[in-house]
Amino acid sequence: MSIEPPLPDVVEVDSEVTLRRSFDTPPEVMHSLIHRNLEHLGRFLPWALPTYDIEGAKAFAQMKREAWNESGEQGFSIYFKDEFVGAVGMRGFDSPVRAATIGYWLSEHAQGNGVMTRSVSALVRLAFVTYGLNQVIIKAAPTNTRSRAIPERLGFTETGLERQMSKNVHGELLDLVIYSLLRSEAAGRVF
């Protein structure tokens, strides 16, 4: 099922931050940034493995290109002052209860500038304004303080846990804290 209206190729978040379809980032560039951040990302994400190589990056880009604007997860690369620094994705466009889930990662060196908070705001806007969705959900491990700070900064409500539902590269099972923002709560606020 295709997403209607079609997703934008580019989202201008503000004068410093731009989102582009993830497969528009050359696989070499994607690979290089992830490779430099394996340890940083692997603490909370299952896929940032030492075995990740250029071929993997190419295959991933191809898969995402083919699935663009379909119902699964749609990913954007984040550019901060024209430099590729991370990614943010959203799924749930076809959810029967109209709830989207957002996930993200940022290069270690690009942290601390509000890049992710701003990028997530842009997707929240997209979810509510463009797609008329009812809810946006963000999940983060209890010890992932930086990740949790993003929904907290944006006024999401913590609604509970999903226990042992995530994994890191070391195979450790991680709980996820669930945050949600309802359309009714976002109304009248600036995102």
Added chain:
Amino acid sequence: MSEWPEPHRLIVVDDDTVLRPVFEASADDLYALVVKNLAYLGRFLDFANAEYSLADAATYLQQSRQNWGRSREQAYAIIHEGELGGVAGLHHFGAKNRAVEIGYWLSEHLQGRGIMTRCVMKMTEMAFEHLGVNQVNISADVVNERSRAIAERTGFSFDGVTRQWLVNAAGELADMARYSMLKDEWARWRSEH
């Protein structure tokens, strides 16, 4: 880790109650039981609506047969004193994290005797000890107190409320209470009960 053992075909729950694969029940019996309980079930289960037909019952049984042992769904008929009294099933098998969810309904006339509580405990036991899952989940509309009481009575942890996650009988979004039990918690519960 996506291989699951063949599920049991007979589970003895108590002196009067056994679980058998739901597809061994007849569509006529299932249809009759659902229709008898239509308004009561319809409060929380969307299949139980005015359009429910004998063909729906037959389709459901056929799908359950196809799904059996393929780890998509394992639904059991609750046979109480030789008669179909409800359904309890495992679904949402997560191959990645080896989690499974239990869902259930019981005819109104059999409520209040602890039948479902015992069925859920047996299904939980099977999930951990036979299927080797890591986690069992139960979820219910926040206002479904009887259903929540089962999870609470059987030692599940309350994990929170997912907001506006279910569509209720009135077509409105409803909040969902979530409960879970982990493997080590099961072992502890087991040794204490």
